[in-house]
Structures are given as structure tokens and as C-alpha cells.
Amino acid sequence: DIKDDYPDVSIETLAYQYTRKAPLITKPRDNVIIRLCSIECCFSHPLSDPDCEVNKAFQHDIIEWGKICNRLYIWDYVTNFPHYIPPFPNFRVLLENMRFFAENHVIGMYPEGNYQSETGEFGELRAYLLGRAMWNPYMTEEEYFAYMDDFLEGYYGKNAAPYIRKFIDFTLKESEGRHFNIWQKPFDIIPREVYEANFDEIEGWWNEAERVGNRARVQKSRLQWTYIKLMLNPDEKTARRFFHTVNALGIRWNEWHTLFRDDEEPDFTKQPIEWPHR
Secondary structure (H helix, E strand, O other): OHHHOOOOOOEEEEEOHHHOOOOOOOOOOOOEEEEEEOOOOOOOOOOOOOOOHHHHHHHHHHHHHHHHOOOEEEEEEOOOOOOOOOOOOOHHHHHHHHHHHHHOOEEEEEEEOOOOOEOOOOHHHHHHHHHHHHHOOOOOHHHHHHHHHHHHHHHHOOOOHHHHHHHHHHHHHHHOOOOOOOOOOHHHHOOHHHHHHOHHHHHHHHHHHHHHOOHHHHHHHHHHHHHHHHHHOOOHHHHHHHHHHHHHOOEOOOOOOOOOOOOOOOOOOOOHHHOOOO
């Protein structure tokens, strides 16, 4: 009814969790935006993957909303909200998901990542690739990964980029075939034994990237590997240095935890996954 007094105003409502299914009878009016949320989905497999049981319900819901709504928006999720710092290898699905949205009548996107702070992972790269994918969701996979390489060279330095790409490719390969959501523990995404078996090689990639690239940027993204190293082998001295580096950079540990005070320290004999509290 607001349309009568404010014809240029749009009303947005969420199709979120218990309201995600499209109604059988009611249809949104032209001035109503439906924002469909993907919060329960698997982000290892594309949303369009017919073999991913976790994503089948969302596939059905977006198709049904597309039939009755001409202003369909998406609230997507593109990071690990309880664990902002360790790797979240969802790069293989970002383009395919954006194409899936475009093919199902979506005209507005909000991909939510770590919106609260600097990142100790690959948030900068992910934001760039999401922007490119929103601009052209129909690009080829080769074009998509060419944009990744272009960003890595520009951000970390031409000589460092190949080493960073090796780490990204490693996380994509070793997480393949598993389901993971936006609350997954790091070793559920890539098992401890996989990191242990490749420890020296990964350490070498980061060492070389730091030696030949933009040191500050490489060091910041390397925090994700330090996090994993401390998960594998807790060490009080390394943990304290890591903790204060993260704190000084203003990086949050998760969505709920406010920054630690300067005089507040966790138990450094524990793994970093146990440090944050709400």
C-alpha cells in the first residue's frame, strides 16, 4: 500500500531460513524486493550442483521464487564466520554461484564476508573476484582464474604471486569432495594430516612469497597459515607474537567477538580456535 504515497520506494523483506520457501498463493507486488538467503548451504560445491544434497533445497527455492518475483535479490555468505582467519577455500564456487543467480532472475547481490575488520586470509582477493563475477557472471573459468592471477601479481608482487597461487590451489584441491558451511572448523575443511604431510612445502611457499613480494601484504595473508601451524603444534612464544600481530592489525577472530583489550591475553598453550570468546 505504501506505493500509493511513495511510488519510487521499494520494500525489502528477507526469505531467510523459515521464510525461505516461496509461497504457494501469495505473490510479491512490483514494489517488493525478496532477498533470498543462502545461509544453510554448502560452499564447497556450487549451488547448482545436482549431486550436492545439501544445496538441493536452496536450488528448488530460488527457482520457485524466480517464477513469482521480478525483484529477487540474494544475501550470500562467502566466509567462515566463527573462524575469520584460517583458510576458507570457496574460490572454485564463486563464479558458478554468481552465474546460477543470474540464470535464476536475481538482479541484486550482497555477498557477505568479513565485514567488520581487516582480514588475515584472502578477503581482498575474494572481494575482487566477486566484483568481477557480478560484472560478468558468464565469463569462462579460464577468464576467472586469469583475474585471480592478475590480482595476485598486483597485490602481492609478480614474483610472489606464483607461491600464493600454489597455496590457494592446494587448499582448493585438498578441500574438494567435502561439504563445508560457513561455521566449519578448519580441520573439517582440510584435515590435520593433509597439512602435516605437506607442511614443509607450504612453509616454503610462504617463505619465498615473503622474501620476493610485498612483505606487509604477504605477512598479513600468511596469518592464516600461522593459525594452522598453531593448530598443529601449539607454541606459546609463536602464539603470543601471532596474537599481538592480529590484535595490532585490528583483525577480528570471528563475527561475535570484539577485539581483545591490550591487557587481555588468552591461554597460549591452547590452539587459537579456543582463544576467542563472545
